[in-house]
Amino acid sequence: MGSADGDGNVPDGALLAALAEAVARWRFEEVASLREEGIARLGAQATSDAILVAAGFNGITRVADAIGIRLDARTAAASDAWRGQIGIDAFAPPEKWAAA
Amino acid sequence: MDYAAAQLPVARRIADAHGATLAAFAKPGAWWDAADRLRIVAETRRAADCALCDAKAEALSANAVPGEHRGDVELPPAAVDAIHGIRNDSGRLTRRWFDELIDMGLQPEAYVELVALTASSVIVDTFAQGVGLEPPPLPEPEAGAPSFERSEDVADAGAWLPLAAEGRANILRSLGLVPSALELFFDAFGNSYYMHADAEFAIGRRQVELVASRVSAVNECFY
Numbered sequence: 001m002g003s004a005d006g007d008g009n010v011p012d013g014a015l016l017a018a019l020a021e022a023v024a025r026w027r028f029e030e031v032a033s034l035r036e037e038g039i040a041r042l043g044a045q046a047t048s049d050a051i052l053v054a055a056g057f058n059g060i061t062r063v064a065d066a067i068g069i070r071l072d073a074r075t076a077a078a079s080d081a082w083r084g085q086i087g088i089d090a091f092a093p094p095e096k097w098a099a100a
Numbered sequence: 101m102d103y104a105a106a107q108l109p110v111a112r113r114i115a116d117a118h119g120a121t122l123a124a125f126a127k128p129g130a131w132w133d134a135a136d137r138l139r140i141v142a143e144t145r146r147a148a149d150c151a152l153c154d155a156k157a158e159a160l161s162a163n164a165v166p167g168e169h170r171g172d173v174e175l176p177p178a179a180v181d182a183i184h185g186i187r188n189d190s191g192r193l194t195r196r197w198f199d200e201l202i203d204m205g206l207q208p209e210a211y212v213e214l215v216a217l218t219a220s221s222v223i224v225d226t227f228a229q230g231v232g233l234e235p236p237p238l239p240e241p242e243a244g245a246p247s248f249e250r251s252e253d254v255a256d257a258g259a260w261l262p263l264a265a266e267g268r269a270n271i272l273r274s275l276g277l278v279p280s281a282l283e284l285f286f287d288a289f290g291n292s293y294y295m296h297a298d299a300e301f302a303i304g305r306r307q308v309e310l311v312a313s314r315v316s317a318v319n320e321c322f323y
Contacts, residue, residue, distance in 0.1 A: 010310045016303070020314035023230050026148065031230055035107060046302040048108035048231060053301070053311045055227035056292020059219040060271065061321035063285060065190040066182075066215045068198065068260035069270040071323060091322035097195050097258070 012042055016050055023054035068097060101224075107232030114291050118224045118236075121288040125217065126239040130249040130278045131210035132217075134241035139172050140214055141221040143183045145235060146171065153188035162189055162197075178204035179214060186218045191320025198260045208261055209250050209278050216281035220288040251279050271323060 010016070019038060022030040031051075038047030071079075071092075083089050101119035103110035125141050128134050147153060152169055156162040162185075171180030178201045185193055202208060225235040254262035254277055257270060264276020275282035290296060293312065294305075301308055316323070 010306045011304070012307070013310050016307055016311050017314045020311040021318050023226060024315040024318040026226065026229070028229050032107075032232065035230075035232070039108070043302065044108050048106075048110060049301040049303050050307070050311050051108070051230035052114065052227055052292050053303075053308050054315050055223050055230055056289050057312045057315035058226045058319065059223035059285070060289055060292075061316050061319040061323070062186050062190045062219045062222060063215055063274055064271055064323040065193050065319070065321055066186045066198075066219070067212075067263075067274040068193070068195055069263065069274050069323065070258040072269050075269075088322050091191060091320045095194055095196070097260075099195055099199060 015041060019047070019050055020054045023051055024058050070097075101228075101236055103228075103231065103233070105233060106228075110231060111291075114227075117287060117291050118227065121220050121224055121284070122236060122239060124284050124287070125221070127242050128244035128246055129213050129217075130247050130280050131207060131213045133246055134244065136175065137213075137217055138238050138241050139175050140179065140183060140217045141238060143172050143175060143180060144187050144218045144221045145225065147184045147187040150184055150188065153184050157189055162192055176204070176206060178206035179210075182206065182211060182214055183218050186215060187222065195260050209248075212261060212275055212278045213281040216275050216278070216285040220285050223288045223292065247280075249278060249280060251277055 015034065015037060019031065019034045022034055035047055035051075038050065042050070101115045101122060103115050125137050126134050127137075129137050132140065147169075150169060152165065152167045156165045159165045168177070169180050169184045171177075171183070181204075182201050185197060198211075201211065228235055251264065253265045255265040257263045257273065259270070259274070262277055263270060263273035264282070267273035267276070272286075275285055286295065291299075293299070293308070303311075
């Protein structure tokens, strides 16, 4: 089950968040350790799928940032109330789109 | 692609998709020939050990650290800069950085294809290493000239480049200037999220979203 340690109350969230971060930062010695913990707690296929999702988002975030896309209007409207609160807006400063 | 030696089970469809991505790297593209496409992938791998990128990442501003990347001399310097920036500091890329690449002579369409190649190779290599393998060997390049394909069905959506005119979300439109680049990337990415109606994961939807959100935060991606 989830806990109150920043895992969003998602089942095994702390482990998944740690695994996702290690994969995204390409810290593969840490990944190897977390992989073993994942096999024990989540199962081998679930651990594999978590790494698959993390690998995919390690690529798609680069596409989003390298093309300079804007947030979709519908998503922006739906998330307007909390984006600033959790710090996401800091990743989209005005200079990201400012021409020289 | 052969995942038989992986430390975790890998579904056949994943192996097939990643194998198809590797094979696609070795085919002539829209704005790069096969040899250059493979050089872009190889440079993406080489960028993992770039001391200049490490120094830039530590600095408050990447521009505060002068120097040139020691990349593949067969690639234009702008391409090497683009690869290193996308691979190692994507969260701090700016319109000004992009404009400088274009001013250095990199064509926008070639840039779009480079983005797709770099990001696709990040997916395949990250997953391979995540399940305990080395990045897979690259195939030999196929002969042939680039097609110089460019879509006219694009629109200004406030991004640095025109996006596909139609699409459910901007990310799905993002590489639309060069349709084969868009196809290359989303064929690599497609199994990593709910892109298909029959997508299934052995973790739940909220767990998938947590992993995706955590990676986005690590990469300082607002999208």
